[in-house]
Structures are given as C-alpha cells and as structure tokens.
Amino acid sequence: MTQQSAGGVQSVERVFDLLEIMAELGGSAALSDLSARSELPLPTIHRLLRTLLTKGYARQLPNRKYVLGPRLIHLGEAAGSQLGANARSELSWLVGATEETANMAVLDGDYVLYVAQAPSPHQMRMFTEVGRRAHMHATGVGKAILSQLDDDTVRGIVKRAGMPTPTSHSIGTVEDLLVELDRIRERGYSIDDGEQELGVRCFAVPVPDFPTPAAVSISGPDARVTMDVAKTAVPLLQESARRISESVRD
Structure with a gap:
C-alpha cells in the first residue's frame, strides 16, 4: 500500500x-x-x-x-487536453524546424498515451492518433519515458503490459530493454528504429520535471529521418521539452 x-x-x-x-x-x-x-x-x-x-x-x-x-472519462479528456494545449505550439515549432511530425506523449498506467501532435508538411508523413495508447518498449516516446523510471518500475510495467513485438526490430525481453534504457539515459534521447513500424524512425527526449513522465518526439520515413538527423533534431527536441516543462511550472 x-x-x-x-x-x-x-x-x-x-x-x-x-x-x-x-x-x-x-x-x-x-x-x-x-x-x-x-x-x-x-x-x-x-x-x-x-x-x-x-x-x-x-x-x-x-x-x-x-x-x-464514466465520470473519469471527462476528467481524463480534460487532463489530456490541457497537457496537449501546453505542447501544441512547441510541436508546431518543432515541425517548422525539422519538417517532420512531432508528438508529445505521457505515461498512462502501464502504457504511453499520445496527447498532442503537429503533422509534417510532407505528403509522406507519420500519423499517430491523439488519444492512442501503445506499449512503451516499442515506441521512441515510450522508451524516453521509461528511461525516467527505475528498473523495478520498468519490470513491473512489462510484467503487467507484456512485450509484444510489432516488427522484427522490436525489443523482446526486459533485460534487453533495461540495457537500451541505460543507453538512452547516457546519450539523452531514444530511438525507435523500425520497432513500431518498419520504415519509420523516431527520435524522442524526456520532458524534464513534468508533473507526469512525458516525452516529445519527431518521426518520419527512415529514408528522410536518417541517423545523422539526430545531430540537429535532438538539441531542438531538448530545447522544446525544456520550454514545455517551464510552461507548466509558470
């Protein structure tokens, strides 16, 4: 208790x-x-x-x-809307700077919940429905969120939610996940390299000092969102994440 x-x-x-x-x-x-x-x-x-x-x-x-x-639905929708409202202008700024789709997501029980999105101007772009919940280990935002938690908490989440592998690139064991989370903590950002959907790459960073564990990301086709893109995209994501955090504390 x-x-x-x-x-x-x-x-x-x-x-x-x-x-x-x-x-x-x-x-x-x-x-x-x-x-x-x-x-x-x-x-x-x-x-x-x-x-x-x-x-x-x-x-x-x-x-x-x-x-x-049912009354919890209204509270959840209002909370999600408020979280998303604080992030929308920042996500639009990220899209302007990177030309890729930007998302914000938060920890929701044992899953990641997408609360805001700004779409890429490209015709070929990634789309994740706001309000969607997903397993944390197979998404960039999910892994960025997990990196903020201790190993025992991560093990508990995986035990309850399971570890389905949407693609051949998905992490399939909790031990491999913990190793990956150590890498994320060290470099400061996570990568979804075709783990949720083949041909898609995502970079995500934690939102520091947020009321609930959260992350922001950009994603797009891996032919366009190359590994080299991280050099410019990650500092932009971190800058945006800091401003989102500050907007909640102000």
Whole structure:
C-alpha cells in the first residue's frame, strides 16, 4: 500500500489508490484484488467504494467486480487536453524546424498515451492518433519515458503490459530493454528504429520535471529521418521539452 504523503489527506489518498489499482488491473478489479493490493481493511474499502459508486467514478458489474466509472472519462479528456494545449505550439515549432511530425506523449498506467501532435508538411508523413495508447518498449516516446523510471518500475510495467513485438526490430525481453534504457539515459534521447513500424524512425527526449513522465518526439520515413538527423533534431527536441516543462511550472 502507498504510504501517506506528508500533508496528505488519508481518505483522499486511499480513494486514488483504489482507482489506480483498478487501472493497473485493466480497469476492473474484484474486492479481493483491492484488498490484497491496498492492504486496507474491508470496511474501509467498502466505504470508499460506496463514495466512488455514488459519484460515478466506479461501477459494479453483475459479476461483483468493480470497474472505472464514466465520470473519469471527462476528467481524463480534460487532463489530456490541457497537457496537449501546453505542447501544441512547441510541436508546431518543432515541425517548422525539422519538417517532420512531432508528438508529445505521457505515461498512462502501464502504457504511453499520445496527447498532442503537429503533422509534417510532407505528403509522406507519420500519423499517430491523439488519444492512442501503445506499449512503451516499442515506441521512441515510450522508451524516453521509461528511461525516467527505475528498473523495478520498468519490470513491473512489462510484467503487467507484456512485450509484444510489432516488427522484427522490436525489443523482446526486459533485460534487453533495461540495457537500451541505460543507453538512452547516457546519450539523452531514444530511438525507435523500425520497432513500431518498419520504415519509420523516431527520435524522442524526456520532458524534464513534468508533473507526469512525458516525452516529445519527431518521426518520419527512415529514408528522410536518417541517423545523422539526430545531430540537429535532438538539441531542438531538448530545447522544446525544456520550454514545455517551464510552461507548466509558470
């Protein structure tokens, strides 16, 4: 169970613990799951769940499992929209500087969530739908986000989400992933070299000191986004990431 943070309100923190447990389990959880993971007494869990049910932040299915409620959709959309709003002008600046599609993504449970995009002016360009969730190990932004986490947290994410290999270039084991994350931390940026889609290359950097682990990227056909492009693109990405971070703190 998560320890209460300094100055936190215990009942509020416990409510969020239960919601996060449901999210980690794919959006639904039995009472036994909530009890085992939260280590809270059953009467406390029942009391908190009654509040969540009443407010529409949780629902109970006929099989007695609890699932995330519809009111969370509005909160998630509003949060994603705000995160994206802070980034859109920066992504447009990146496109102007690189002429490649720029994305921003954040950690969303055990997956990466794309929250904003600015498209390349080229006819042949990459497109990732805003609101899409993807496995973290096979995307540039996902690996840039994972590089901000410790190894135990990364292992937990992989254990829960799995490691599908969309292409022959995809990383397929957690040990190989951890080695790659060390390389990313050392050089300051990640590369998706045909790991999500063959023929596509992406460079991504972490957004420093952001409220949630986040990353920005540029991507395009590998014939155009060559490895040499990193020399000019990565400093631009890092500059943009710093400004996105500063815009949230201002």
